[in-house]
Amino acid sequence: xxxxxxxxxxxxxxxxxxxxxxxxxxxxxxxxxxxxxxxxxxxxxxxxxxxxxxxxxxxxxxxxxxxxxxxxxxxxxxxxxxxxxxxxxxxxxxxxxxxxxxxxxxxxxxxxxxxxxxxxxxxxxxxxxxxxxxxxxxxxxxxxxxxxxxxxxxxxxxxxxxxxxxxxxxxxxxxxxxxxxxxxxxxxxxxxxxxxxxxxxxxxxxxxxxxxxxxxxxxxxxxxxxxxxxxxxxxxxxxxxxxxxxxxxxxxxxxxxxxxxxxxxxxxxxxxxxxxxxxxxxxxxxxxxxxxxxxxxxxxxxxxxxxxxxxxxxxxxxxxxxxxxxxxxxxxxxxxxxxxxxxxxxxxxxxxxxxxxxxxxxxxxxxxxxxxxxxxxxxxxxxxxxxxxxxxxxxxxxxxxxxxxxxxxxxxxxxxxxxxxxxxxxxxxxxxxxxxxxxxxxxx
Amino acid sequence: xxxxxxxxxxxxxxxxxxxxxxxxxxxxxxxxxxxxxxxxxxxxxxxxxxxxxxxxxxxxxxxxxxxxxxxxxxxxxxxxxxxxxxxxxxxxxxxxxxxxxxxxxxxxxxxxxxxxxxxxxxxxxxxxxxxxxxxxxxxxxxxxxxxxxxxxxxxxxxxxxxxxxxxxxxxxxxxxxxxxxxxxxxxxxxxxxxxxxxxxxxxxxxxxxxxxxxxxxxxxxxxxxxxxxxxxxxxxxxxxxxxxxxxxxxxxxxxxxxxxxxx
Numbered sequence: 001x002x003x004x005x006x007x008x009x010x011x012x013x014x015x016x017x018x019x020x021x022x023x024x025x026x027x028x029x030x031x032x033x034x035x036x037x038x039x040x041x042x043x044x045x046x047x048x049x050x051x052x053x054x055x056x057x058x059x060x061x062x063x064x065x066x067x068x069x070x071x072x073x074x075x076x077x078x079x080x081x082x083x084x085x086x087x088x089x090x091x092x093x094x095x096x097x098x099x100x101x102x103x104x105x106x107x108x109x110x111x112x113x114x115x116x117x118x119x120x121x122x123x124x125x126x127x128x129x130x131x132x133x134x135x136x137x138x139x140x141x142x143x144x145x146x147x148x149x150x151x152x153x154x155x156x157x158x159x160x161x162x163x164x165x166x167x168x169x170x171x172x173x174x175x176x177x178x179x180x181x182x183x184x185x186x187x188x189x190x191x192x193x194x195x196x197x198x199x200x201x202x203x204x205x206x207x208x209x210x211x212x213x214x215x216x217x218x219x220x221x222x223x224x225x226x227x228x229x230x231x232x233x234x235x236x237x238x239x240x241x242x243x244x245x246x247x248x249x250x251x252x253x254x255x256x257x258x259x260x261x262x263x264x265x266x267x268x269x270x271x272x273x274x275x276x277x278x279x280x281x282x283x284x285x286x287x288x289x290x291x292x293x294x295x296x297x298x299x300x301x302x303x304x305x306x307x308x309x310x311x312x313x314x315x316x317x318x319x320x321x322x323x324x325x326x327x328x329x330x331x332x333x334x335x336x337x338x339x340x341x342x343x344x345x346x347x348x349x350x351x352x353x354x355x356x357x358x359x360x361x362x363x364x365x366x367x368x369x370x371x372x373x374x375x376x377x378x379x380x381x382x383x384x385x386x387x388x389x390x391x392x393x394x395x396x397x398x399x400x401x402x403x404x405x406x407x408x409x410x411x412x413x414x415x416x417x418x419x420x421x422x423x424x425x426x427x428x429x430x431x432x433x434x435x436x437x438x439x440x441x442x443x444x
Numbered sequence: 445x446x447x448x449x450x451x452x453x454x455x456x457x458x459x460x461x462x463x464x465x466x467x468x469x470x471x472x473x474x475x476x477x478x479x480x481x482x483x484x485x486x487x488x489x490x491x492x493x494x495x496x497x498x499x500x501x502x503x504x505x506x507x508x509x510x511x512x513x514x515x516x517x518x519x520x521x522x523x524x525x526x527x528x529x530x531x532x533x534x535x536x537x538x539x540x541x542x543x544x545x546x547x548x549x550x551x552x553x554x555x556x557x558x559x560x561x562x563x564x565x566x567x568x569x570x571x572x573x574x575x576x577x578x579x580x581x582x583x584x585x586x587x588x589x590x591x592x593x594x595x596x597x598x599x600x601x602x603x604x605x606x607x608x609x610x611x612x613x614x615x616x617x618x619x620x621x622x623x624x625x626x627x628x629x630x631x632x633x634x635x636x637x638x639x640x641x642x643x644x645x646x647x648x649x650x651x652x653x654x655x656x657x658x659x660x661x662x663x664x665x666x667x668x669x670x671x672x673x674x675x676x677x678x679x680x681x682x683x684x685x686x687x688x689x690x691x692x693x694x695x696x697x698x699x700x701x702x703x704x705x706x707x
Contacts, residue, residue, distance in 0.1 A: 063630070255603025256553035260518045264558070267522040271530075294516065323633040323656075328649030377646040380514045380638030381598040386629050402516030415643035416515050423520055427506030427527075428472040429642055438502035440474075440481040441451045 010092040010221070017225035024232040028310055031348040035303035040248040047247050050391075055246040060389040064317070067131075070124040074160070077117035077124075078239070081167070084114050088221050098174075101188030111189035115171060118164040119193055125157045125164075132157075139316030142325075144335035149235065149314050156236045163223045170216025172197040173209045182206050185213075238313035242390045245311040248304055249391035254382045257399060262291050294403025297364040298344045301400060308392040309341035318384035318394055324377040331377035333384035333394035339369035340397060366401050375402050376413055449488050453502040454535045464499040466570075467537045467562075469551065471544040472507050473673035479680065480543075480673035486702035487543055487567050493707045494579045498541075504531050508550040515639035522558065525550075529560035539563045541570045543698075545599035545672045546637075552604070566600055568610040568671050568697050575616055584618035585704035590666040591620045592700075595656065595679055596631035597672035610671045610697045617704055622663045632656050634678035641674050657682025661692065668694045 040047075053059050058075065062068035087100045101107045132140045132153060140150070171194040177185035179198075201209060231237050269275050295301050298309075318333035319325050325332050343365045351358050366372075375398055384394045406412050412420070419429045427434045457464050468491065474484040491498050509524030532540075540562050542548040552564035565573075574580035592614055600606045607628045614621055626632045635645065635652025645651060657679060660668045668683065670676045673696070680694045695703070 253549070253553050253604050255549035255599050257513060259522065259554060259557050263518045263522050267519065267526055270523070271526050293518070321630070323635060323652045324646070324648070326632075327635075327645075327652050327655055329646045330648075331646070373646055376643075377648075378638050379598070379633045379635060379640050379652065381633035382602040383598075383630075383633065386602050399514070399516065403518055404516075406516035407519065412515060412517075413643050416639060419511060419515070419639065419642040420517055420520055423507045423509070423512050423524065427524070428476060429507060429511050430472070430476055432476045434506070435503055437475045437505060438453070438500070440470075440476075440484055441449065441500075441502075443481070 004095065007093060007095050013222060013225060014089065014092070017229055020229045021232060024229065027348060027352075028232065028237075030351075031344050032303050032306045032310065034299050034344070034347065035301050035306040036299075038302040038304055040304060043251055046251055047249075050249065050251070051243060051247040054249075054389070054391060055243045058389070060387075060391075063387075067128075067315075070127055073117075073120045073124045077121035077164075078160075080117055081114050081121075081164075083110065084167075085221075085224060088217065092217075092221060097184055097186060098188040101186075107188060108190035111171070112192050115168065115191060115193035118167050122161055122164045125161045129154065129157050139320040142316065142319060142332060142334075144332055144338055145314070145316075149338070152234050152236070153314070155230075156234065159223065159227055159230075163220055163227070166216045166219040166223060168193060168197065168216075170213050170220060172201055173204075173213035173216065176201050176204075177206065177209050177213065180206065182210070235312065235314045238311050238390060241307065241311040245307055246391045248307065250304075250393055250396075254385055257396075260293070260403070262293065292404065293407035294405070295397070295400035296366045296404045296408065298340055298347055299358075300404070301340065301365075301397060305340065305393070305397050305400075306344055308394075308397075309337050309344060311390055312337040312341065312392055313390075314338065315389070317387040317389065318392070321383040321387040323379055323381060323383065329374075329377040330371070331374045333398075336370060336374070336394045336397050337392060340365060343369050366404055370401060372405055372411065375405065376416075378402075447492070449485060450492050451488055452499045453504070454499045454537075455502070455504065457499045458535065462497075463536075465497040466539045466541055467532070467535075468498050468500050469540050469542040469544075469547050470500055470505060471542060471547045471673070473677075474543040475505070477673060477677070479677060483673055483676065483696040483698055484543055486696065486698040486707075487541075489702045489707040490571060490574070490580065490698060493705075494574055496574075501531065501535075506531075508547045508555075510546040510550045511639040511642060513550070513554070514637070521554075525555055525558050525560065529555060529558060532560055532562065537562055539565075541565050541567055543567050543673070545597040545603070546674070549599045549603050566604075566606065566609070566671065568600070568613055569606065571613050571698065571701055572609040575613065580701075581705075582613075582616040582701060583705060585706065587617045587619050587667065587700060587704050589619065591622050591663065592617075592667040592669050593622045593624055593660050593663050593665040594627075594669045594671075594697075595624070595634065595660065595675055596627060597670065597675050598631070598633050598637050600671055601631055602629055610669070613697055613701060614669055617700060622665055624659050624663065626659065632659065634672075634675040634682075636674035636678050641677075651682075653678035653682040654685060657686055657688075661686055661688055665692060667700070668692060669697055669700060670694060671697050 058072050061071050090099045091097065131137050171191055174185060175191045175194040176198050178187045231239060292300055298306060314334060316334050322331060322333055347358060350361055378398045380395060382395060422429050422431050426432055470484050473480040506528055507524055508528060509521035513521035540551055542551065545566060548564060548566045575582055594610055594614055596607065611621060633652060634656055668679050670679055676694055676696055683689050683692050683694060
């Protein structure tokens with residue numbers, strides 16, 4: 001063991017990253033909890049199996065085979081290579097060399113698979129970069145994909161490639177040092193990729209190799225720790241939220257929209273023959289805020305809709321399947337979700353700067369972020385919810401915002417207002433008399 | 445087609461002390477839209493042919509509230525639901541077949557929570573059951589050997605996971621069932637859902653029904669089959685706009701069965 005200054009630096013960096021990460025997680029949790037309640041504690045076993053199938057098993061990713069399979073490569077690579085992180089942390093803290101090599105043949109297998117997966121991750125990320133920046137796939141260049149979302153994606157991909165390169169150069173230098181029988185570098189592990197790369201490093205002296213090995217090690221671990229903090233500010237946060245988000249997703253038929261409880265009470269009262277039409281409303285509870293119909297701002301949405309917004313990784317499958325978007329309308333389900341997240345971040349920062357209390361900023365999700373024109377273009381066809389690989393539900397946000405437009409602002413396209421009047425007066429969306437409803441049976 | 449249709453209302457049945465096996469929920473389109481009325485009658489002809497005991501609500505039926513709910517008018521939806529549930533529960537209705545996926549979805553999924561609990565099936569599901577139990581014998585007739593493509597209705601397919609019933613019924617006609625590029629869970633909407641039927645589309649490059657009709661026409665089918673009166677309207681309009689109405693007919697699955705078997 002070589003315990004020294006570097007170990008202390010390592011521990012300081014490590015603890016700092018963990019603290020920053022934890023603080024950010026607490027902020028995101030607080031923001032999600034700004035949403036209204038919705039019960040998703042039922043059917044634990046069905047939820048678990050949905051999570052295993054959709055999130056762990058990536059079942060909806062492979063609907064598009066090219067990106068789906070490449071994504072699985074990166075996903076598996078990421079998870080498996082993180083086992084190596086455990087060793088890196090222990091080595092870093094204690095000054096050991098490849099401490100897990102006590103596992104023997106299993107360790108050889110692990111290192112070998114890490115190396116092969118690392119190559120896979122590099123290939124996948126390069127293909128992803130080409131798809132985004134050279135082929136310029138339409139879904140990565142639509143309107144809401146402004147410079148930050150596009151850069152965010154590229155930063156992630158380039159970082160992943162850099163991390164894998166650092167990992168492989170660390171292994172290669174280590175492998176060469178091991179084969180030279182250098183001090184501290186006892187033989188451990190099997191290196192299918194490093195052994196191929198070894199000729200590149202053969203001309204280097206032992207000390208140069210130690211430098212490369214150490215540099216790769218430091219770059220890899222610091223890179224991963226920076227990445228850990230970065231993802232919490234990035235679309236890439238799906239690597240963590242995908243699992244709970246799928247677990248808590250809607251298990252009911254996609255066609256079933258919730259029946260609003262607040263409306264139910266009013267309608268029951270209207271149809272109750274014993275209700276006193278002149279009765280005063282019950283006194284409001286101390287400090288109670290009158291309930292809004294539908295959603296005007298993010299705090300009118302439920303926590304699951306807010307969790308959806310942090311889970312979205314902006315892949316755009318929803319938008320590229322949306323009939324309105326395909327035919328050139330302004331609606332993009334991805335933009336609905338991104339706007340929800342951006343507004344929620346803004347509200348969260350407002351709360352932080354105003355000592356824990358939201359100070360009215362004169363803005364709202366509806367109108368300032370999402371326009372009625374976008375909302376009215378939706379056919380409620382559920383193509384977006386079907387397409388989402390992590391069961392995000394943009395449609396429920398659209399409907400809640402529509403509810404606010406109609407029931408709070410009394411604003412809807414004039415043809416829809418006419419339809420409402422017809423349903424109310426004639427019990428049909430068109431202007432036909434209800435007494436003619438059965439005429440079809442008599443006609444030829 | 446010569447035989448007159450036998451249709452009773454729930455009120456008739458109650459007066460006669462009868463309890464029909466199933467209520468046929470016709471829906472607004474099926475009651476008032478000239479094209480959709482033909483689908484309604486095709487369903488009735490099938491029910492008559494198998495001697496099923498059924499009734500309709502007639503003038504006591506009202507909009508389920510689906511378009512109001514999708515457009516954000518929850519008040520209007522719940523008022524419609526409340527009234528319909530009072531009528532349905534008054535007649536002690538147990539089982540409902542609908543001629544429209546929107547009515548189907550609303551009655552099946554959104555009414556129970558408001559006090560309306562019924563077994564609800566879509567007419568393509570009923571036809572499949574009638575064929576499977578041997579009550580309805582189907583032959584291809586005029587459609588034999590023809591190429592038919594089925595357009596999934598969002599509120600039957602994605603909304604309620606029913607992709608197979610309409611397809612298995614069409615296949616019984618001894619036809620070539622061709623699939624569009626976007627079908628089943630990946631099917632493209634006709635453009636009418638979410639109350640779009642009742643308004644002009646927002647500004648864009650294209651109408652959704654044209655996009656979908658073009659996709660269907662790529663297959664050069666003889667028939668585009670639908671299972672929803674609104675899809676039927678949208679696809680008929682789309683085919684017309686592409687000036688293909690002479691070569692490509694748009695029929696509901698119920699019409700295919702009724703017409704093929706001269707019911």
